[in-house]
Amino acid sequence: MTLTIALACAAALLALAVAAVALCRFAAATRIVYGACMVVTAISLVAAAGHLLGDEPQLTATLPLGVPWLGSHFRLDALSAFFLIVVDLGACGASLFALGYGEHETAPQRVLPFYAAFLAGMTLVVLADDAFTFLLCWEFMSLTSWALVMSHHRVPENVYAGYVYLIMASFGTLALLLGFGLLAGPGGLYSFDAMRAAHPSATIGAFVLILALIGAGSKAGIVPLHAWLPLAHPAAPSHVSALMSGVMTKVAVYAFVRIVFELCGAPAWWWSIVVLAAGGVTAVMGVLYALMQHDLKRLLAYHTVENIGIIFIGLGLALAFQTYGLPFAAALALTAALFHVFNHSVFKSLLFFGAGAVLTATGERDMEHLGGLIHRMPQTAFVFLVGCAAISALPPLNGFASEWLTFQAILLSPALPSWGLKILVPAVGGLLALSAALAAACFVKAYGVTFLGRPRTPAAAIAKETDFFSLAAMMLLAALCLVAGVLPGLFIDALAPVNMALLGAHMPQQIGAPWFAIVPVTASRSSYDGLLVFLFMVMSGTLAASAIHRLASDRLRRAPAWDCGYPDASPSTQYTAMSFAQPIRRVFGTTVFHARETVDMPPPGDMRPARLTVEIRDLIWDMIYAPVATGIGIAADRLNRLQFLTIRQFLSLVFAALVFLLLVLAIWS
Amino acid sequence: MRVDALTGVLLIPAIAAALLAVLPGYRMTARLNVVATTATLLCAVSLFFRRPPTGSYLLVDDLNVTFIVLTTFVGFTTSVFSASYIAHELETGRLTPSSVRFYHAMYQVLMFAMNLALIANNIGLMWVAIEMATLTTVLMVGIYRTHEALEAAWKYFILGSVGIALALFGTILIYMAARPAVGEGLDAMVWTVLVKRAGGFDPALLNLAFVFLLLGYGTKVGLAPLHAWLPDAHAEGPTPISAVLSGLLLNVALYALLRFKMLLAVNAGALAPGPLMVTLGLISLVFAAFMLYRRRDIKRMFAYSSIEHMGIITFAFGMGGPIANFAGLLHMTMHSLTKSAIFFAVGHVTQVKGTQRIADIGGLTETHPALGWGLILGVVAIAGLPPLGIFMSEFLVVSSTFARAPALAIILVFGLLVGLAGLFLRINSIAFGEPRGPSAKAKASYVPMFAHLAIVFAAGIYMPPALVVWFQNVAGLLG
């Protein structure tokens, strides 16, 4: 039943996409389409949630579509139900946001149809249960999001971004295709059930793991396959950016989990090492890239890379524990990863909505041209602050809860017998801690430069608070951040069926614990209670405030800023994003980005202004992508000469081929 | 001879050709052209249901009826498209009324020749038909009489005739091989007989024959390095002819190859034709993929993409096995429909923009949304992206190959990716960005283009069981 509802919702979305093509000449189209999308996804959300929380048995359906002799299989089990929740939640929020935001769209006919189709694609990916259907929906999802990236196609950067995105997406799809080809074998057993039954050999499993890491990783943004992500995500309209960053990357995580934990057999000892290393590097590199950015949306995109890294660290740990038969530890790690999947989808959507609101209010994505927005758009500023705190893993919000669980999982890893892991895991833990701290720094920068201080441009100075729908969406997600942070136990329990299905074990029941605390293993070992911490902070804060206001003074006077007696008139004397990141750039950037600062200080009496220029190189691009591109260019040039041969030369080609084959025949026996 | 659907497929175009050669006035002749192709299509479709008996000259079996219906269908849609296309050419004066008359006549002759090649039960007859098709297309490629057109036609003529000559030699060798087993006379050139007896042929002769046939008909298929005529012929001829060339003629040549492959497959002693086809296919695929990058002419670019796909199809058939053969057939069908649809779009684009230079075309989705998005959809399809038909065939080819021969699959995937990147590099600048070139409304019928794309789209998601069974039979036949 639930599956039927989910499929029906997907079908409805597709129909909506078709209808949108016809509708979008009308003014009301935006409201209609987004409203309908919101309703449909809400229905599907409720259904999926019911299925997961009710811990109902898995449902399957087969439609006479796809590969003819196979049909297209769909299946709703705990895992897909969970990811369906993530998808639908993000989609529902984005649609609500877009009810307001979409009004500013100049070319709705380039957004509306693809938006609905995009949602349908993501929904179907998590439901698909055979290789063909999966890849079909997967690539359909990429294709529609590509169209959305291209929606503002008059900006050359966007076209370029779309180009890179499409190539990387197809690259990933082909990798997955090869992987499925291996799993299906020459007989072409494409249904996942057959693959589950097949128990592939170790070598095949290894190949599939690598291919899955490449295929799903390139979509999720694993370094060094992330290159397209910071280009494409910001290029799309903000609610789509939110979906791509917050939800589509999670669909990629789903693909990875589905393949690695379910389809490709018993893990070998080195699998988890690969995944852990990839995750750790991704987490730190992502946040370091983000620190170097001053484009708000691109900064957020890079943070998606970082959080994907954190998720993959959790997955790697789960894989390691599973390899060595520690199901409960594996359950803890997997829970941490999946919980972070949910959390990241919530606060990343929230942050992208905020960025979108700022974009519509000021027309600026560059933080260096913003500032002081907290005065002009107080509510947006507040919810954005919640998002920043959540993604910076500050208690009592949800980001901290999932990262705390990841740390707990890391602390269980001495039980692992493998030496490689013994060395690697603490290092990865260090990377995780580093990325968390850097993330906090980065969001101090993002929020401080964008919303605090004084406006740096007239546009920022006259910004208006965003519309009702956008605010509603953001408030909703902000509230969710708090709830998930304060009552993590509920979510952990909800994830139990998923762990049960994948690992055959799950974390201890959390509901029983007093005050909704979460206890991964035992209370004496470690426990955390977001609710209590939250209450304590509120209590002590209010206590202090009331005490001081009651007993001591509550007088207040406005005056010019003191600033050590150097009152600076111009807003341009404030710290900018680049200058804020300068100390960290000096610490990390010189090695990671070959960052170089050159100061041009004119001698006294010289009128020209002093200049400080910063050069940053993206080494990954320079070392991997650029060479490939040039290589293909050279090959194309070489071969292109063949277009300009004379007829005689072409004839001699034919002649040569003939003689060659005859020679082969003469020698062949 | 008895007049039935089979002879209808042949007679209607022949008669129409004769009529069109004499009738004046483009409007009526264009209509007549459409009517004739429609009638032919109906006859062809009826072949699905009533199989005429197999004669020693004509034959209808599972394999070729698919080709016939495809050919007649694309021929029909192309005639519809060409009506509006030729009208514009007359207005702009690129074609004179007399040359239009010649064009229509030749169009029907081409249809006749291709149908004959498909239903011939006699390798000699089939050879004659393909030769005829070649010559007619040569004449049509040269129809604009510009320097480039003449040069293209000349190149096409020389290379095509050499290929045809080699094919004839191969045909003779087949006869020689068959004679001892079958006995002298007509039977030794009749398919149905040959296939039955092929086991007893002299393997060495068969091999030699296949080498010549592969190179001969391979030239017509456009496999690298025998492809040279193809891009220029596509670029310089009238666009409907480009559509027919890419969509049909290449298939017909491939069909001939498949027939002979079946012969070799039956004979135990002969060398396996698979590896040869696989090699040629991969070479064509990768080569054409790289050639896409430096193209400045939009029609020539899509011609190279045809080479690429012919490579994929040849590769699939070379791999063999039920899945790969199925995929090959599907891919061939889908490619015919998609590529002709693309050429329909390209024809209108070149007409409204007044140029074939990619650099002078831009922002098409702004100026001509239907045309632009149609073209994009076509390119998406041809690039093997879902949910369109070619995705399914490529999925089947790659996934079934990787389990059997990983190295080949890697090359295949590499070629596909390079080709996709090349295609979108150009299509981005054509369809997106600031509009370039004139933005006058296009007086064009989008029906054929979108009809093709709709079929391709449907096939990508749902294939009617009847068709599937059909394809599976054929795949079984191909072994």
Added chain:
Amino acid sequence: MVLIRDLAIQGAQMLLVLLVAPLFVGFVRKMKARLLLRQGPPLIQPYLDLVRLTRKEVVLAENASWLFRVTPYLIFAATWVAASLVPTFRTDLTFSWSADFIAIIALLGSARFFLALAGLDVGTSFGGIGSSREVMIASLAEPAMLMIVFTLALIAGSTQLSTMAAFMASPAVGLRVSLGMGLVALIMVAIAENGRIPIDNPATHLELTMVHEAMVLEYSGRHLALIELGSALKLVLYVSLIACLFAPWGIESAAAAVPTLTLGAAAYIGKLAVSGFLLALFETSIAKMRVFRVPEYLGAALMLGLLATLLRFVSESF
């Protein structure tokens, strides 16, 4: 009954840290002055400062936002909650399970997060300097701290401070290399986190040297009082952290009766006195380092922590 008693003890602990914090600051100042052969301010000077500050009116910069005004309370609340969960004279506090070691670090982190934001709020260049340096220091100090947490947690088999303290007090813990490294790293981090010499000088307003002071430059009146109190609490927190982990003597367990508890409290005060004296001694005997030497300093702490964890992971015997 037991619950009430436990609650009472928890409250006592909260009050104790709150009351003792300014005293400790005053004590350190006094010691430093004495070591420099100066008279120095009276011990209760910090209390007087706080009272005076709370009495004064707040002078708020024109474009200061609501965030600027809320931050002091947030900081104070977070720090106080964190401090009140660290065992001082008794383990197994009623609410100790509500936040383990990691959570306590994170609470301090959130306090710092908002302080750095407040530094940027008014939009002055000094605030910017302070915040950007603060986050740079934090970005290295926090990982180092977490590495130390890993080491200790792995030794004690728990991240629950009470359990850890109990374990440290028990004979089960021998002398371990990783413990030593952890202690050194923890002290280094504590110094950095509290902005003491050589990282930062709480007593200076030289624009190029200050970090913490630059951030709070715009604060005045009760806001400033709360922030000062917060940083005092933080200092005490770190000291009691070190005390309860590396000198867990005298920390009573749940079953202890009131007199022994007072004994424990006395022991705690004693530890504070010793560590205060050592801190003063250290600060007087060393000079402040350049800001861009700080990464190396903290990098060293981080490496120590990582090394300790690695040793811990690789074998049980270290």
Added chain:
Amino acid sequence: MSRIDFDVAHLLAGTLVLISFLELYQDRLYSLLNVYALHALVLAASVAWQALIQDAPHLYVTAGIALVFKAIVIPVTLHRMIIKLGIHREIEKVVGVGFTMLAGMGLVALSMVVMLRVTHNADPLAQEDLAFALAVVLLGLLMMVTRQNAVSQVIGFMSLENGLVLAATGAKGMPLVVEISVAFSVLIAFIVIGIFLFRIRERFDTVDLQALDQFRGERR
């Protein structure tokens, strides 16, 4: 069949190969045309001989076609054309005669090797015949490759087709289909070439392919 039949057929086929070599050797269009006429003549003879010994009367038709069209009509027409176009200068070969000859030798050897692998259960006459035919075909192709002048390329192509006819007639009892098709293709080829040369002349007063090559695609 009797010994003499075989020898004569063998002789004629061999002569055909020899004349192909002669063609390769020629470097003036006139002489080339004449040699080609001779080529066609010998072909006609050999076809006729085949008709005789196979007592397959329909082959006489082929012989007739070869005689009339290839030996007379085409050379004459091309002769006219050359005069009309005023090409009296030498054919500039791409590669030297010596090399061409060597390559020719190699090709003949190759064709022998390839064909003689197919000895069992096919009569020797057919073997020899096919071997020579293959040689002629390859030599014709070689000529097309080594010549730059359109006319000489066409001649090369037609001598290639002569090889085909030789093979076809050598194949005992091969149905009429083939002769018809060959004649037909020759006819078409002739017409098309005629059209082409005419067009080409009115476009660029020469038949030198290099003139054509300047207009190769995308050179705009």
